[in-house]
Amino acid sequence: MKNHLIEHLFRFAELRPETEAMHGFNPQTGAPITLSYSQLAKEVIQAASQLNQLEANHIALKADNGIPWAIADLAAMAANKVLIPVPAFFSEQQVQHICSEASVDTLWGHWPAYEDTAGTTIAGLPVYACPKVTQRRTVPPQTSKITFTSGSTGQPRGVCLSQEHLNTTSRVLADRLSTCVHPKKHLVLLPLVTLLENITGLYLPILMGATTVILPGEQVGLSGSSQFDPAQFAQALACHRPESLVLTPALLMALCQVAIQQPEVVNPLQYVAVGGARVSPALLTQARALGIPAYEGYGLSECGSVVSLNLPGDDKPGSCGKPLPHCQLSISESGVVRVRGNAMLGYLGQPASNQGLALNPDQEIDTGDLGHLDNDGFLHITGRRKNLLITAFGRNVSPEWIESEAQAIPALMGMVVVGDAQIQLTGVLFSTSPECLPAALHSLNQQLPDYARIGNLIVLEKPLSAFPGLMTANGRPKRDVIQQYIIPALTQARPEANDKTSHPATPEVFIAAHTSDGLTLTPIHRQENTQISRGDSMYSEFFQTLVTATETARNRMADAPIFAACQQGGIDLAGYTAFLTQAYHHVKHTIPLLMACGGKLDERYEWLRQAIGHYIEEEMGHQVWILNDIKACGADADAVRENRDQGRVCAPIELMVAYLYHQIDRRNPIGFFGMVWVLEGTSVSIGGQIAQQVQQILNLPDQAMTYLKSHSELDQEHIKTFEQLMNQITDPVDQQAIIESANMVYNLYGQMLATLPLPEQSSPKAH
Numbered sequence: 126m127k128n129h130l131i132e133h134l135f136r137f138a139e140l141r142p143e144t145e146a147m148h149g150f151n152p153q154t155g156a157p158i159t160l161s162y163s164q165l166a167k168e169v170i171q172a173a174s175q176l177n178q179l180e181a182n183h184i185a186l187k188a189d190n191g192i193p194w195a196i197a198d199l200a201a202m203a204a205n206k207v208l209i210p211v212p213a214f215f216s217e218q219q220v221q222h223i224c225s226e227a228s229v230d231t232l233w234g235h236w237p238a239y240e241d242t243a244g245t246t247i248a249g250l251p252v253y254a255c256p257k258v259t260q261r262r263t264v265p266p267q268t269s270k271i272t273f274t275s276g277s278t279g280q281p282r283g284v285c286l287s288q289e290h291l292n293t294t295s296r297v298l299a300d301r302l303s304t305c306v307h308p309k310k311h312l313v314l315l316p317l318v319t320l321l322e323n324i325t326g327l328y329l330p331i332l333m334g335a336t337t338v339i340l341p342g343e344q345v346g347l348s349g350s351s352q353f354d355p356a357q358f359a360q361a362l363a364c365h366r367p368e369s370l371v372l373t374p375a376l377l378m379a380l381c382q383v384a385i386q387q388p389e390v391v392n393p394l395q396y397v398a399v400g401g402a403r404v405s406p407a408l409l410t411q412a413r414a415l416g417i418p419a420y421e422g423y424g425l426s427e428c429g430s431v432v433s434l435n436l437p438g439d440d441k442p443g444s445c446g447k448p449l450p451h452c453q454l455s456i457s458e459s460g461v462v463r464v465r466g467n468a469m470l471g472y473l474g475q476p477a478s479n480q481g482l483a484l485n486p487d488q489e490i491d492t493g494d495l496g497h498l499d500n501d502g503f504l505h506i507t508g509r510r511k512n513l514l515i516t517a518f519g520r521n522v523s524p525e526w527i528e529s530e531a532q533a534i535p536a537l538m539g540m541v542v543v544g545d546a547q548i549q550l551t552g553v554l555f556s557t558s559p560e561c562l563p564a565a566l567h568s569l570n571q572q573l574p575d576y577a578r579i580g581n582l583i584v585l586e587k588p589l590s591a592f593p594g595l596m597t598a599n600g601r602p603k604r605d606v607i608q609q610y611i612i613p614a615l616t617q618a619r620p621e622a623n624d625k626t627s628h629p630a631t632p633e634v635f636i637a638a639h640t641s642d643g644l645t646l647t648p649i650h651r652q653e654n655t656q657i658s659r660g661d662s663m664y665s666e667f668f669q670t671l672v673t674a675t676e677t678a679r680n681r682m683a684d685a686p687i688f689a690a691c692q693q694g695g696i697d698l699a700g701y702t703a704f705l706t707q708a709y710h711h712v713k714h715t716i717p718l719l720m721a722c723g724g725k726l727d728e729r730y731e732w733l734r735q736a737i738g739h740y741i742e743e744e745m746g747h748q749v750w751i752l753n754d755i756k757a758c759g760a761d762a763d764a765v766r767e768n769r770d771q772g773r774v775c776a777p778i779e780l781m782v783a784y785l786y787h788q789i790d791r792r793n794p795i796g797f798f799g800m801v802w803v804l805e806g807t808s809v810s811i812g813g814q815i816a817q818q819v820q821q822i823l824n825l826p827d828q829a830m831t832y833l834k835s836h837s838e839l840d841q842e843h844i845k846t847f848e849q850l851m852n853q854i855t856d857p858v859d860q861q862a863i864i865e866s867a868n869m870v871y872n873l874y875g876q877m878l879a880t881l882p883l884p885e886q887s888s889p890k891a892h
Contacts, residue, residue: 129292131169131203134331138166145336148365149192150344152249158192162334165196172200172248179245179252181231183264185224187211188234188250189341190317195327196248197233198317202269202288209271209283210318219281226283226473227271228264229255265470272320272426283473290429293467295328297451298431303333305437306395311337312367314345314376320430321400325371338365359383359390366393373401374532375539377412377419384415385868386677388876391416398422398434403506403525406443407533407791414784414869416876421445423506427469427490428452433504444503445496454504455489461510462496463489495523512604514545520576522550524604527569527577533792535865536565536858541589542579543608549580551615553607555588559649562634564858567727568793570632581619582634583611583646611637611644618646667860668851671802671867678868679806682875690883691818697884701819702760705751707877708832709765710774713748714782716741718789718797725794729856733795736850750831757829777876784873788866795859798851799866803874805844 137144142163149158160168176184184206188194201208209227211220213235223229232239232253239253246252264271269288273281302308311330315322317339330337342348346358358379372380377399384391397412397419404421412419422434423445433454435446448454452466468488495513496506508523515521524542527550531537536558544550556562562582570578590596595607618635635646687704690696723737755762764772781800788796816833819825827834854860 128202128288130288130295130328130331131199134162134169134199135166137331137334138162141334144334146331147192147195147337147339149339150341152189152191152193152341160192165199168196168248169199169203172196173204175245175247176200176204176206179231181206181252183207183209183227183229184231184233185209185211185227185229185255186233186250187213187220187236189213190313190339191341192339193249194234194317195337195339197250198323198327200248202291205269207264207268207271209273210323212273212316212318214316215273215281223273223281223283224255231255263474268470271473272318272323274426284426285470285473286426286429287470290467290469291324291328293451294429294431294449295324295332297449298325298329298434299332301434301436301449302329302396305439306369308333308368308395309335310365310367310393311335311369312345312361312365313337313339314347315371315373316342316347320426321424322371324430325398335369338367353379355379355382359387362390363387366390368393368395369397370394371398371400372419374399374404374408374529377404377408377417378532378535378538380417381408381412381415384412384417385865385872388416388681388872394418396420396437400424400431400445403508403529405529405532407530407787409442410784410787411533411869414780414873423494423504425464425490425492425494427492428464429467429469432464435503441499441501441503444499444505446504447502448504454498456497457491459510460495460497462492462494462504462506464492465489514543514550514604516544516550516576517546517548522577524550527552527573527579530572531569534565534569534858535861536561537569539588540582541602541604541607543604543611545605545608547608547612550577551581551583551608551611552579553583553585553589553611555585558857559584559634559636561857561861563632563649564856566632566634568858571727572791578632580632581615582632583615583637584634585637586639614644614646618648667854668848670860671851671864674864675802675867675871678871678875679803682807682871682878685875685878685881686883687878687881688815691815691822694818694822695884696819696822698758698760698823700881700883701823701825702755702758703881704878705755705758705760705832706765706772707775707778707881709748709751709755710768710778711782712751712832714785715744715747718782718785718800719744721786721789722794722797725789730795732853733850736846747832750835754829754832757826775877775880777873777880781870781873781877784869785866788862793859793862795854796862796866798847799863799868800870801847802851802863802867803870805847807874 142161144162145159146162146165147160150156151158184201186194186197186208188197198208209223209229211223215223232255233247234250236253242253244251244253265285267287268285270286270291271283272286273283311326313322313326317323317326326337326339340361344357345361346354362383377397380391395418397417399419400422409419409421418437420435420440421444422431424431431449432452433446433448435441435444439447452464455463455465457463468490493510494506495508495510496504498504508525512524513521514524527542528540531540536556537554540552540554542550542552562584566579566582589602589607590600594603595610596602619633634649636649638645638647687696687700719737719741723734726734752762752766755765761770761772764770766772768774785797785800788794816830819833820830854863
């Protein structure tokens with residue numbers, strides 16, 4: 126049987142034998158390993174030959190991510206063996222179920238129960254004979270791989286795929302991606318046992334002639350199905366500098382946090398695919414503002430993984446992209462997405478004749494996902510049909526939609542929504558900072574229609590995964606079980622929650638505790654003026670916290686070459702007018718942003734709304750000052766005002782302004798004050814000095830320095846007012862929003878400053 130992927134590997138090994146194919150580590154010694162395409166091809170041929178000498182037909186592979194796993198996968202494909210990848214995080218009972226269902230006759234990799242038995246070693250992994258199976262399950266002809274998905278019942282279900290399925294998906298992805306991006310290095314983050322990473326982290330790099338870095342999960346910060354080490358994650362990115370990644374929404378959020386602290390880490394990235402769950406548009410916007418080229422996609426194992434994908438130049442945030450050429454999508458009358466093309470051979474143990482799949486490859490797959498296709502052909506997924514909640518008022522609500530919106534609020538990451546047949550929806554999560562949650566919940570509910578708002582938030586003392594039976598093996602919530610677990614305690618703590626005649630208007634946050642009598646819930650009664658102490662820092666003195674929390678980003682911005690150039694006399698008129706140009710493009714938005722912020726603040730911040738009114742009066746007409754300065758420098762102010770030619774806005778400033786509008790409109794409007802801190806704080810600390818240096822170096826008249834000099838003077842008073850305002854903000858969630866926005870603006874403003882031309886980069890000045 127010919128295999129396009131294996132043939133391509135061998136052909137590439139002949140044409141470019143020294144090109145690096147894989148990088149990883151020796152699991153025994155810890156020493157780094159690099160395989161060229163020629164070496165990889167030889168390893169695959171040798172392992173396939175060894176497999177053919179064994180009486181091995183159905184092989185269960187269980188091993189951590191690494192080069193040995195990759196060689197084993199490719200060798201089984203080359204030898205036409207049926208491979209059954211086994212997730213390391215599956216329970217022993219689930220593993221036994223897999224081996225029985227798949228009629229496994231050979232075990233490959235890490236099988237502790239068999240370590241004392243005689244076996245051989247192939248591709249650096251031990252191989253053991255499995256006890257003979259007395260009754261074999263029906264496996265469709267042409268099956269090459271059986272990938273198991275973890276169902277809500279806890280018993281995994283085997284999806285049978287042929288080599289053609291895997292080849293088709295990989296080939297289509299390579300064709301589509303190569304039209305817009307050309308990543309040369311991919312870092313595997315998800316377990317290779319996951320079909321999505323198996324294809325995108327192993328097969329796709331081979332077809333594109335790229336290098337794939339395959340490290341054990343712990344070295345990239347991932348272990349089990351849900352344990353995560355952000356520091357190790359950041360270190361792996363900094364060390365290997367990948368150009369492509371595949372992430373879940375939770376990992377994308379983590380990458381955003383890394384990018385805020387270490388923006389250089391994301392600079393090499395060309396393409397980041399995000400899938401596995403619905404992705405909040407707010408999260409995608411934040412990622413892109415940080416320089417992360419994140420694109421959402423959609424797929425399922427039953428169709429060979431990826432079905433639709435957003436791409437650079439063909440993208441709509443909030444959607445899962447357009448269908449790939451090998452698939453045709455339709456929507457049923459009940460709103461369920463159906464996929465035709467590249468359908469699986471069938472489920473393990475169910476004859477193909479009963480499923481109509483292997484006999485009819487064009488059979489439609491009912492995905493069970495709710496969604497729609499818009500007028501431009503982009504697919505939008507709203508949730509799972511089986512997860513759809515129908516409230517006591519008869520409203521249909523997709524919990525995944527609400528959970529994805531919560532992704533953009535760090536305090537609510539990991540929240541699970543339940544509430545079928547209930548008056549109010551309830552969120553359940555683990556948190557070590559419950560004092561942040563009332564405000565976080567308020568922020569989320571502001572973004573949602575009334576029927577989808579969270580009425581109760583239950584804070585657990587440990588993660589959901591630590592409670593037996595509440596999650597599947599791969600970390601998906603069992604909503605019906607969770608609801609049964611919490612509702613009795615919730616009904617006791619809040620009897621009115623299920624009384625239609627007294628629908629509670631105020632959301633409530635509860636701390637859960639496990640006692641001998643069962644689950645008990647205690648409400649958090651938040652006092653608006655209560656100071657919350659953490660160590661030696663009082664939240665009432667927030668301004669100093671803001672200064673400290675943004676110091677790293679502030680120092681990084683100060684490293685922009687333009688500052689050193691000013692001190693050394695190395696600035697010219699082109700550099701100064703370039704700065705004024707970009708200043709105009711953000712200053713013209715100051716008043717609209719202030720107005721938008723004031724309009725979005727809730728009644729708690731009426732006092733702040735009044736301060737915003739004074740700010741607006743102070744800021745009136747400042748963009749005109751900048752245009753006058755530009756004219757006084759002899760530059761084209763009209764081009765700047767009209768955003769054309771040399772007067773165009775640069776990408777960092779455009780992203781900064783877009784980020785702030787989005788922060789105000791969809792996340793937390795008070796985050797706008799992060800920008801105020803960056804610009805006014807910078808103006809006070811170095812603005813006056815820079816203005817004096819520029820004027821002296823360029824011998825400019827006062828008419829060319831209106832904006833820079835006046836702002837450094839005005840902001841001396843503004844910063845005192847700003848400090849007073851910040852010290853009145855006591856809500857930890859609002860404080861964090863200001864800090865995050867400030868770090869983002871420091872990052873983007875610093876990127877703008879780094880683009881300003883210096884004399885050696887500018888055209889020669891006329892004399």
